[in-house]
């Protein structure tokens with residue numbers, strides 16, 4: 001019989017389990033309850049977490065298991081669950097730094113899209129790329145996410161906007177998931193923008209999404225979620241509802257880019273369709289926030305996007321006080337958030353939205369896992385969950401947010417294997433494996 005692989009992480013300054021009293025998303029005061037173990041140990045057996053407790057308890061537990069033990073001395077470090085990034089547009093080709101300069105000169109993000117740039121510019125480069133080129137370019141970003149502590153990432157399509165190119169993007173995500181240690185969770189987002197060829201007839205594009213794209217995505221099992229950019233000048237509330245309901249009929253769970261640039265009632269729609277998550281929410285109304293608070297929909301907040309677009313961020317404090325379950329994400333994409341740093345997002349959540357370091361950590365782990373329907377497997381350090389763990393060079397969890405614009409990640413363990421050691425990616429992944 002194959003010997004078990006055991007990783008014994010011991011003597012951590014803090015093990016931040018983020019374990020909650022229930023299996024539900026964290027809200028209100030509970031968002032700050034991190035289940036910290038001082039002088040803690042974590043024991044991983046093969047690809048699962050087997051134990052989390054004090055150093056003394058760990059010694060007793062170790063007596064009960066046999067296998068090849070790798071010991072990691074975590075003295076002076078903070079141990080957390082692998083970070084979860086629940087909203088990205090990871091799979092794309094090209095970049096848009098020229099638009100960045102235009103925006104610095106005062107041109108609005110949404111106006112660039114209306115003039116045929118923005119998302120449509122990335123659509124052009126993504127259509128021109130082969131699946132292999134998409135995997136290659138996206139792999140570089142995924143490596144960086146991993147080096148910044150992310151062990152699971154959601155990835156949306158939406159830069160293809162034709163049947164074949166949307167499928168190509170989702171197949172690229174599947175390929176990357178197969179070759180890379182980080183887990184990818186796919187979302188179909190054919191409703192990311194109306195392509196130029198449908199400018200005069202957007203309803204026909206909506207029909208293409210509902211009648212052709214969604215059935216094909218579902219039949220190839222290429223995505224778990226369906227997302228829509230519900231925004232003035234992009235997809236109306238009515239069109240968004242039609243698309244999300246069509247997705248539901250094919251087993252794709254709804255997500256919405258809601259109330260990002262202007263208020264449209266996106267948050268209200270998210271609750272109406274039973275969305276797993278509503279994203280952005282910069283312009284969400286009081287009523288929208290109240291409705292989110294009374295629902296199971298997670299509010300995925302994207303402070304790096306507001307920062308990069310030079311806009312006011314979402315009202316995180318109001319949301320938390322009203323009882324909304326909030327999560328955080330990079331929104332990694334070529335236009336509004338070309339970052340691969342969750343630690344930056346976590347810092348920005350404190351500085352720009354006044355979330356506390358404790359709230360931020362829960363929002364970037366367990367609540368982020370809820371936002372992609374994975375909270376039973378990841379997002380906290382609990383026996384039975386995936387062995388996805390990060391060790392930070394920090395004496396306490398507040399340091400993670402306080403020490404901004406540096407990467408404190410020392411070690412990342414993904415599925416029970418060391419993927420990053422002393423900040424360096426091991427067995428560096430490329431598109432060929």
Ligand SMILES: N=CN[C@@H](CCC(=O)O)C(=O)O
Nearest residue numbers: 118119229331333334335336
């Ligand atoms: N707002 C819509 N979609 C992305 C941006 C995509 C892009 O600009 O390429 C977002 O979530 O920010």
Ligand SMILES: [Zn+2]
Nearest residue numbers: 087089257331
């Ligand atoms: Zn997005």
